[in-house]
Amino acid sequence: MNAQRLMALVVAIIISVPLMFPDGQSIGLVNAILIWSIFAIGFDLVFGVVGMLSFGHAAFFGVGAYTLSLLTMRMGWDFIPALGAAGVVGGALALVFSYFAIRVSGLFFALLTLALSQLIYIMAGTKLRMLTGGVDGIAGVPRPELFGIDFYNDGNYYFFLLALFVLALLISGLIRISPLGQALKAIKSNEVRAEQIGFNVQRLQRSVFTISGIYAGVSGGLLASLIFYVGPQMLHWTTSGDVVIMVLLGGMGTLFGPILGVAIFEIMREWLSTQTSHWYGILGLIFIISTIAMPKGIAGMIIQLWNRIMPGGKS
Amino acid sequence: MSTAAENSPVLRCEDIEVSYGAFKAVTNVSYQFKPGLLYGLIGPNGAGKTTLMNALSGRAQLSNGRVFLNEEEITGQSPHARTWAGLGRSFQITQIFAEMTVFENLRLAAQAHRFRLQPFWRPVGKFKEIADDAERVLSEIGLEGFGHVNAGSLSHGDQRALEIGLALLSEPKVLLLDEPLAGVGHDVAEKAVELIRKVSQGRTVLLIEHNMDVVMEISDEIIVMLAGEILAAGEAETIKRDPRVRTAYLGEEE
Numbered sequence: 001m002n003a004q005r006l007m008a009l010v011v012a013i014i015i016s017v018p019l020m021f022p023d024g025q026s027i028g029l030v031n032a033i034l035i036w037s038i039f040a041i042g043f044d045l046v047f048g049v050v051g052m053l054s055f056g057h058a059a060f061f062g063v064g065a066y067t068l069s070l071l072t073m074r075m076g077w078d079f080i081p082a083l084g085a086a087g088v089v090g091g092a093l094a095l096v097f098s099y100f101a102i103r104v105s106g107l108f109f110a111l112l113t114l115a116l117s118q119l120i121y122i123m124a125g126t127k128l129r130m131l132t133g134g135v136d137g138i139a140g141v142p143r144p145e146l147f148g149i150d151f152y153n154d155g156n157y158y159f160f161l162l163a164l165f166v167l168a169l170l171i172s173g174l175i176r177i178s179p180l181g182q183a184l185k186a187i188k189s190n191e192v193r194a195e196q197i198g199f200n201v202q203r204l205q206r207s208v209f210t211i212s213g214i215y216a217g218v219s220g221g222l223l224a225s226l227i228f229y230v231g232p233q234m235l236h237w238t239t240s241g242d243v244v245i246m247v248l249l250g251g252m253g254t255l256f257g258p259i260l261g262v263a264i265f266e267i268m269r270e271w272l273s274t275q276t277s278h279w280y281g282i283l284g285l286i287f288i289i290s291t292i293a294m295p296k297g298i299a300g301m302i303i304q305l306w307n308r309i310m311p312g313g314k315s
Numbered sequence: 316m317s318t319a320a321e322n323s324p325v326l327r328c329e330d331i332e333v334s335y336g337a338f339k340a341v342t343n344v345s346y347q348f349k350p351g352l353l354y355g356l357i358g359p360n361g362a363g364k365t366t367l368m369n370a371l372s373g374r375a376q377l378s379n380g381r382v383f384l385n386e387e388e389i390t391g392q393s394p395h396a397r398t399w400a401g402l403g404r405s406f407q408i409t410q411i412f413a414e415m416t417v418f419e420n421l422r423l424a425a426q427a428h429r430f431r432l433q434p435f436w437r438p439v440g441k442f443k444e445i446a447d448d449a450e451r452v453l454s455e456i457g458l459e460g461f462g463h464v465n466a467g468s469l470s471h472g473d474q475r476a477l478e479i480g481l482a483l484l485s486e487p488k489v490l491l492l493d494e495p496l497a498g499v500g501h502d503v504a505e506k507a508v509e510l511i512r513k514v515s516q517g518r519t520v521l522l523i524e525h526n527m528d529v530v531m532e533i534s535d536e537i538i539v540m541l542a543g544e545i546l547a548a549g550e551a552e553t554i555k556r557d558p559r560v561r562t563a564y565l566g567e568e569e
Contacts, residue, residue, distance in 0.1 A: 179426045179442060180435035186412055186423045193410040196372070198398040198427035198485050 003306035007256035007299060014263050015165070018158050027154045033259075033266050034161040035222045036246065038168045040258035042215020043243045045172060045208050048253030049181065051188035052105075052205065055240045056097055056113030057216050059120040060090035062235030064217030065224035066124070066132055069141045079144035083221050090217015091210045093120075098209040102202050114237055121235040137231030141224040161222065168215060173255050175211070184208055245287050251299025260298045323386060325350045325519050326371065326402070326489045331380035333363075333370050333543075340366040342543045344380070348489065353511075353520045355534030355551075357527070359563075363543040364523045365407055368491050371521075372404045373397045384489065398427075403487030405478040407494050407523075413467030417458055417477060420466050421449035424484035448484060456480040456510060472503035476510055489519045496526055508533060531555065539563075 015034060018027045039061060046052050064086035071082035101112040124132045132138070143151040144160060151157045175181045186194040187201055195201045224230040233239070242265070250261020268286065272279035294301045324347035333341040341363040348354060356364050369375035371382060373394040381390045384400050392400070412420050425448035426433065434442070453462055456476045461469065466477060475495050482490055495511065496504050508529055511522065515533075524530045530537065530551075537554040539546045547557045554560055 174438070175435050177438045177440075178433070178435040179430060179439045179445075180433040182419070182423055182426065182439050183433045185415075189412040189414055190410055192406070193412060193481065194423075194427075195394050196398060196404060196406075196410065197424040197481055198395050199433075200393075200395050204433065 003303040004256070006306060007254070007260065007302055010302075011256050011259050011263075014259075015162065018155065022155055027158055029266060029270055031154060031158055031161050031226055032223075033263050034158075034165040035219050035226060036243075036262045036266060037259045038165055038222065039216055039219035039243055040246045040250070040262050041168050041172045041255075042212045042219070044247050044252060044254075044258045045175065045184070045215075046212040047244070047247055048258070049176065049188065050184045050205060050208055052209070053110045053244070054101075054113045054209070054212075055110050055237060055244070056101070056117035057212070057243055058235050058237055058239035059097070059117035060094050060213040060216035061220035061223075061239055061243075062124070062230075062232070063093050063120065064090040064220030065141075065230040065234050066138075067217065068221030069138045069224050069230045070131065072142050073138065073140065079142060079225070080146070083144075083218060086221030087214040087218040090220065091214035094213020094216070095206060095210045097213075098206040102205050102209070114240070117235070117240060118237055121232060121237070124235050125232050132232065135232060137229060137233075139229050141228050141230055143225045143228075157226070161226075164218070164222065168218075169255070169259075172215075176255060180204075180207075245283075247297075249287060249290055249297055251297030251301075254297075254299040257297050257299030264298065322349070324348055324383075325385060326521075327383040327386075328371065329381045329383075331367070331370050331382070332378045333366050333375045334378040339543050340375075341370060344540075344543075344545055346538065346545065346548070348519050348521065350488075350519055351517060352535040353515045353522060353533060355530035355537045356521055356523045356540065357525075357530055357537060358540035358546070362540040364540055365493055366543075367540065368404065368493055368521065368523060372402055372491055395427075398485045398487075399431075401486070401488035402491070403482035403485045403489070404491035405475070405482055405493055405495055407497065409471070409474045409478055411466045411474055411477055411481065413465070415466055416463050417466050417469065418449055418453065418462035420477060421452050421480055421484060422446060424481040425449050425452075428485045452480045452483055455483065455513075457506065470503070472499040472507060475499060475507060479510060479514060483514060487518060489521070490514060492520060492522045492524075494523050494525065496524055496529060504529070 015030060018030050043057055046054055067089040068082045068086040071077040071085055072079060097113060097116050100116060101109050104112060125134055143157060149156050151160055183199050183204055186199065187204060191201060220234060246261040246265045247258045249264055250259065251257025268283055269279065272282055276282065326348040329345050331341055331344040332339060344367060358364050366375055370377055373392055377390065381388060383389065384402055387400065389397050389400055412423065422445050425445040429445055453459055456479060458473060458476060461473065466474065469477065479492065479495065492511065496507055499507055512533060522534065534551060536548060537551055538548045539554060539560050541563050546563060547554060547560050
């Protein structure tokens with residue numbers, strides 16, 4: 001046992017709650033956690049592994065949601081190819097963003113991605129209103145129809161989402177330990193040296209930004225199908241802010257940390273929103289206190305505690 | 316009898332100029348670097364030595380001039396493209412991956428050289444060839460037994476050696492070393508000089524160094540810079556006797 005395995009165990013317990021309590025109200029919450037986790041796992045490849053803070057991921061998330069909705073509802077596509085297309089479109093938009101944004105770094109990168117994503121948000125509400133339904137959005141987004149299983153039942157849909165979540169986690173885990181992942185970590189560690197030993201830094205950044213866009217597009221499509229609705233709010237910069245908070249809260253740069261961050265965020269959102277209409281402000285306050293108390297997020301705190309309890313053990 | 320290829324310069328620059336606003340850090344520099352020679356680049360602080368190295372390695376934008384590597388023009392190419400073309404370098408301020416182990420540092424340089432597109436479908440540990448490359452250079456730079464150590468916790472001298480190792484893994488034809496002895500103690504400096512001699516075998520090295528004894532001893536040719544220009548160039552003995560160098564650099568009256 002080490003801290004990584006402990007975190008994996010905690011994640012496994014959280015996501016298997018519907019298996020333990022199949023009739024409980026937890027299924028809807030866990031389904032949302034699985035979808036946001038796919039988003040956060042992909043976002044952390046850019047944010048945690050390479051160290052690029054993007055405030056533009058809402059655009060890929062929202063565009064993925066609209067793609068799935070429009071293809072299934074207006075073009076008559078099946079769910080699975082439409083979900084694939086949501087990923088492709090999310091990734092393609094991320095690639096386009098990267099050509100503009102990767103020229104600058106740090107805060108300028110964050111601001112440029114924010115501006116580009118807000119441009120998409122505004123366009124969705126104005127010029128593209130005929131397509132997107134404007135502020136009303138599009139209601140009635142379908143779920144998959146596979147093997148005669150009723151995925152409109154949340155309990156069944158859970159298994160579909162769980163399979164995609166595990167796949168997303170495995171791919172991200174493999175990327176992190178692959179030569180590509182090592183190269184990305186090298187960029188975060190020392191960009192000058194990474195370039196000087198022969199890494200094409202900008203191409204690597206563009207690649208991972210695109211992969212992250214695919215994750216965002218797929219998760220956006222899945223969320224639209226979970227709530228049967230897509231609206232411009234999914235494109236709004238606050239969605240980017242949410243995923244940044246989730247990853248920071250859980251622990252950036254770790255495989256399981258972002259999932260823990262998503263779980264805490266979603267549970268708080270679910271609970272707080274029933275208590276007060278000012279829940280978003282309170283969530284912000286909790287986030288600020290958490291980052292001061294746990295600068296490396298929940299994952300960092302678990303690793304620290306583990307090392308204290310098991311001195312000399314592997315973290 | 317030497318062939319034309321052996322005589323042709325491995326690295327050549329023509330009328331290089333690097334400006335920062337009105338200030339010309341390097342101006343009117345043309346030079347031909349022959350294969351297999353060790354060049355010592357000296358000059359007072361602010362003479363433009365590091366800027367010239369930056370211009371050659373693609374880290375400084377030229378306002379004028381051209382650079383050729385093996386007679387192929389590399390002007391305007393990015394630093395990584397120049398590394399692929401055979402130009403390696405170390406920096407005045409040590410540039411390593413401090414949070415990673417020494418072995419991981421070297422393995423990164425090995426994979427950067429081996430793969431144009433970085434594989435993502437297998438763990439890095441499954442690529443034996445890059446691990447072998449890293450191990451080979453680990454012993455070449457005298458850091459056997461330090462592979463598992465975090466690079467940031469190495470001594471300054473060992474970090475400098477690691478930096479040279481990182482550059483070596485790209486199998487450079489030309490190696491640019493920016494003050495590799497800066498800040499290292501006497502004993503370590505001797506080891507470092509040995510390493511420089513070793514890595515200069517069969518390749519062209521351009522070495523910026525303030526330790527005159529070392530430069531004069533190990534360089535085949537010395538290039539003296541002053542105020543962004545090449546003041547003099549030639550063998551050590553010629554340079555030592557050059558009255559312009561003595562006045563401008565060594566501070567002696569003619």
